[in-house]
Amino acid sequence: MPPTLAPGGGGTPPRSGGNLRRNAVWAFAGALLASAGWATAVLVVPDLVSTDASARSTGSYHVTDDLCATGRPNDLLKIYSSSDTSSPTHHSDRHPALDSMTCSMSLKRIGDTASTSEYASVYLRADLHRAVNPAPEFAAAKEAYRARDYQISDIPGLGEEAYFLYKDDPGASDKTWHSVSAEVDVRDGGMTYYISWNGSYTEGKSKVPTKEELRTALQADTWETVRSMSK
Missing domain, CATH: 1.20.5 (Single alpha-helices involved in coiled-coils or other helix-helix interfaces)
Known part of the structure; x- marks a missing residue:
């Protein structure tokens, strides 16, 4: 109306x-x-x-099709050579939320004879987190290693945060046999990378590189890989 x-x-x-x-x-x-x-x-x-969940910039870091080439652990390969029986393997995945690259190598100690040969392995992984902030999970992983009695030392100047891990773990039944792990983890913005070495030895029969030898080699190789991924 x-x-x-x-x-x-x-x-x-x-x-x-x-x-x-x-x-x-x-x-x-x-x-x-x-x-x-x-x-x-x-x-x-x-x-x-x-917030903590907000994605962080991946800067100039980019995906590489062959992390075994881009991240070739040259300093570690001064101690070891690639295994004659197992070729390095690599894989890359691309996704709008997460790019991942991996590399796996079997290693043989340089100078070992056939009867006393020492084998080890190295594994590399790089991730570009495009949808989330990896910092909280990176910190949580560090605390998980600490809870499992890894020796941890920070590496200043490498990315936003980085650390070296080491553990010499005697066998459960045979205490003379040891499993040894050494690793460098780094995070820079939305990029995370780690290189992990694993080997073993028996007391009085074989040996592995010292903790400092492994730290020096893995840290130097990490510097070069991170630099190569950001070119």
Whole structure:
């Protein structure tokens, strides 16, 4: 039903339309102020919009089709040679959320005779996390290693955070047999990388590189691989 006009035909409709217009104007102004306030908050207090789950930049890091070539552990291969019976294997996966690259090598100690040959393995993995921040999981993995009695030492200046892991673990039944693990883990923004060496020895019969030899080799190889992936 149309609104009733005042007597004489010169009246005006009720003022509800004006109130609606004013409310709309105030709502629009409020939205602008809210947007401006949010933009200011983003600039001044970035933690309001950047949480632990927010993705981090992968910078200039890129996928390589052959991590065994890009991440060739040259310093480790001064101690070991690639096994004659097992060729290195590598694999790369591309996905909008996560790019992954792996490399696996079987190793033989240089200078060992056939009767005293010592074998080991090295495994490399690089991930570009494009949808999440890997920092919390990276920190959690470090604490898990600590709980399993790994020796851990930080490596300053390599990525945002990096550390060296080492463990010499005697066998459960034969205490003269030891399984040894050494590893370097690094995170830089949304990129994570690690190189892991595993070997074994029997007391009085065989030996493996010392902790410092492994640390030096793995750390040097990590520096070169990280640099190569960012070219």
